[in-house]
Amino acid sequence: MSENQSSIAQTKTSSLSSSMAKFTIPSPLKFLVSNIKQIVTIQLNNENYAIWRLQTLKLFSTNGFEGYLTGSQTSPADESSADFRPWKLVDQNLVSALFSTISPGILPYILNLTTAHEIWTTLEGRLQPTNRSRVIQLKNELHNVTMGDNSMQQYLAQVKSIVDNIAAAGSKVETEDILHYILNGLPAVCSSLVWNKIGT
Known part of the structure; x- marks a missing residue:
């Protein structure tokens, strides 16, 4: 690696570390993750998608995270940007929260998915009847x-x-x-x- 490339890499790493140091998990996210199983009172299975979706969407919307489900809160295109890691941290916390409300029989549909939006749309396609x-x-x-x-x-x-x-x-x-x-x-x-x- 040339000195110039090394300098650029160090600058990006330094910028990323700086942005993460400044980032703290928002209070609404802490609330959602800590309380989702008390608010979404059922585990998703093949029979209760409509109620599960209603409870989950209401909780995410109330706390400002609906866009992570619907796809309007998109991932920054540049994964090396200062905005990407905070976005990913929020998204992965939401993924974990979703997993905690899904029954073992449904989990195989989504185990290989990586974002909250992918999980949401996959479940919708599989479980929402006309x-x-x-x-x-x-x-x-x-x-x-x-x-x-x-x-x-x-x-x-x-x-x-x-x-x-x-x-x-x-x-x-x-x-x-x-x-x-x-x-x-x-x-x-x-x-x-x-x-x-x-x-x-």
């Missing part, structure tokens, strides 16, 4: 849901989960209809008592 067919499927589930051997609390939680997934897929169910589905799914004795009470 909204219309998803809504039809979920409303059919809601129509057929029954209490069975569940406790009342478990039954109502199941209904709520279906309704939440319908909302996340871009549709909604009226409150009156939800009550109707809940009552229809109760055991016959309970359902008759409730309907008789309503009719009096």
Whole structure:
């Protein structure tokens, strides 16, 4: 290496070290990484993508990191620039945060991906069904849901989960209809008592 090339390399290294020394992890990033599993309350699997996406995107957006998922916060083109390492540090922290919310069955899809944006778009492509067919499927589930051997609390939680997934897929169910589905799914004795009470 010539003296001139050595001087240039030393200058770049010095500049990079200086920029990293000045860089501190932003407080919103610390908050997101520390609390993501408390805020994103489910692990992503093949059945709950809509809710997982809604919770995750809301958390990232609230803390100013939505662009790392959507791709609007792009990597600096020059990897030797002073801006690249801070960007990469933030992005890799976000990647780790995402991994912590994903079930083992989904991880093989994304293990070889390197950025939060790549992970986000890959999961979207694999797991997001067309909204219309998803809504039809979920409303059919809601129509057929029954209490069975569940406790009342478990039954109502199941209904709520279906309704939440319908909302996340871009549709909604009226409150009156939800009550109707809940009552229809109760055991016959309970359902008759409730309907008789309503009719009096």
